Amino acid sequence: MNMDDIPQAEAGGLLTIDLAALQANYQEIARRVAPALCAAVVKGDAYGTGLVPTSKALWQAGARTFFVALLSEARSLRATLPEAEIFVLNGLFPDTVSTFQEQRLLPVLGSLEEIATWRAFCTRTGQALPAALHVDTGMNRLGVSPTEAINLAEGRDEIGFPLALLMSHLACADEPDHPLSARQLEDFRAIAALFPDVRASLANSAGAMSDPAFHFDLVRPGIAVYGGRARRDIAPLRPIVRLALRVIQIRHVHEGQTIGYGAAHTALRPSRIAILSAGYADGIPRLAGASDLRPGAEAIIAGRRCPLVGRISMDLLAVDVTDVPDALVSAGDWAVLLGEGLTLGDLARHSHTIDYEILTSLGKRYCRRWTY
Numbered sequence: 001m002n003m004d005d006i007p008q009a010e011a012g013g014l015l016t017i018d019l020a021a022l023q024a025n026y027q028e029i030a031r032r033v034a035p036a037l038c039a040a041v042v043k044g045d046a047y048g049t050g051l052v053p054t055s056k057a058l059w060q061a062g063a064r065t066f067f068v069a070l071l072s073e074a075r076s077l078r079a080t081l082p083e084a085e086i087f088v089l090n091g092l093f094p095d096t097v098s099t100f101q102e103q104r105l106l107p108v109l110g111s112l113e114e115i116a117t118w119r120a121f122c123t124r125t126g127q128a129l130p131a132a133l134h135v136d137t138g139m140n141r142l143g144v145s146p147t148e149a150i151n152l153a154e155g156r157d158e159i160g161f162p163l164a165l166l167m168s169h170l171a172c173a174d175e176p177d178h179p180l181s182a183r184q185l186e187d188f189r190a191i192a193a194l195f196p197d198v199r200a201s202l203a204n205s206a207g208a209m210s211d212p213a214f215h216f217d218l219v220r221p222g223i224a225v226y227g228g229r230a231r232r233d234i235a236p237l238r239p240i241v242r243l244a245l246r247v248i249q250i251r252h253v254h255e256g257q258t259i260g261y262g263a264a265h266t267a268l269r270p271s272r273i274a275i276l277s278a279g280y281a282d283g284i285p286r287l288a289g290a291s292d293l294r295p296g297a298e299a300i301i302a303g304r305r306c307p308l309v310g311r312i313s314m315d316l317l318a319v320d321v322t323d324v325p326d327a328l329v330s331a332g333d334w335a336v337l338l339g340e341g342l343t344l345g346d347l348a349r350h351s352h353t354i355d356y357e358i359l360t361s362l363g364k365r366y367c368r369r370w371t372y
């Protein structure tokens with residue numbers, strides 16, 4: 001199944017999303033957190049894997065509740081999944097309120113101002129439309145304060161619309177036993193007790209992989225569903241992304257010659273260098289490149305791991321294939337950057353970043369394929 005506009009023959013990279021692995025990951029998390037329900041977070045174009053095909057696959061796997069960040073994402077998702085429950089994490093922007101109603105979306109209200117705006121809209125239209133309430137328990141990003149939440153609980157009648165969900169977000173759940181997680185859990189539990197009839201949700205992927213006390217009624221995993229690492233001490237689930245890059249040519253480089261911008265890499269022996277057709281414009285971080293001072297990421301060519309050499313350019317990168325037999329690599333071949341044992345974590349580590357950023361940066365110039 002190829003839903004993309006860029007034909008493989010013309011693409012510098014082939015990005016394959018394994019929807020069967022995605023579904024297996026979702027179902028594995030859902031199984032672990034039962035009887036809590038498992039939502040799916042599909043913001044950021046489903047973490048770079050394609051909102052439409054990925055959300056459809058998650059729905060088939062049993063997901064009924066979805067979280068996006070933005071209204072634009074919610075609109076695409078609504079067109080894809082007419083029956084899904086869709087929460088919009090970034091809340092209400094001015095002049096967007098009626099779209100929530102038209103598209104049957106639930107804003108996650110994260111301030112008293114947003115609550116007042118939603119209430120005013122409900123009053124004006126004469127419809128008590130449901131919304132989620134976000135309580136901040138230590139992230140200091142979005143959400144009303146615990147004190148504001150307590151005041152809201154005491155004046156439930158004045159809220160003016162039904163609460164579909166009470167939620168908070170963990171700041172440090174990826175680090176096992178971080179003291180802030182225990183404090184957030186305690187505070188959220190106390191607030192949730194004031195809203196006994198409202199579904200409660202605290203856990204992201206890392207929280208879903210943690211003690212069941214974190215699960216409440218609904219968990220909100222993102223990264224773990226996409227095969228990324230959620231907690232430092234727990235292995236990721238199945239990888240779902242494979243990225244192969246086109247070999248444009250093989251060059252012979254003499255000992256002592258340098259490769260790429262800044263002459264950052266010097267060949268220490270006569271070398272064969274494969275030039276691949278992707279670069280930082282495709283979301284491959286510049287920090288994944290190599291220099292004489294530090295190694296970079298690796299690519300797999302003809303089944304062998306080969307080091308990246310020199311800086312990553314906008315549209316090109318170089319790989320040392322000297323140890324690959326001549327007959328096994330030539331122009332037109334594909335080199336694997338993610339997959340065949342090369343993980344998101346490997347590329348993220350070399351790039352001083354996290355699996356999330358690698359995934360959500362995956363380029364728009366690839367030929368993208370979704371397979372089962």
Ligand SMILES: *Cc1c(COP(=O)(O)O)cnc(C)c1O
Pocket residue numbers: 041043089169203204205206220221222223224
């Ligand atoms: C992104 C996000 C999630 C999902 O987090 P992961 O770490 O990817 O599982 C859950 N809840 C909120 C509020 C988020 O912003």
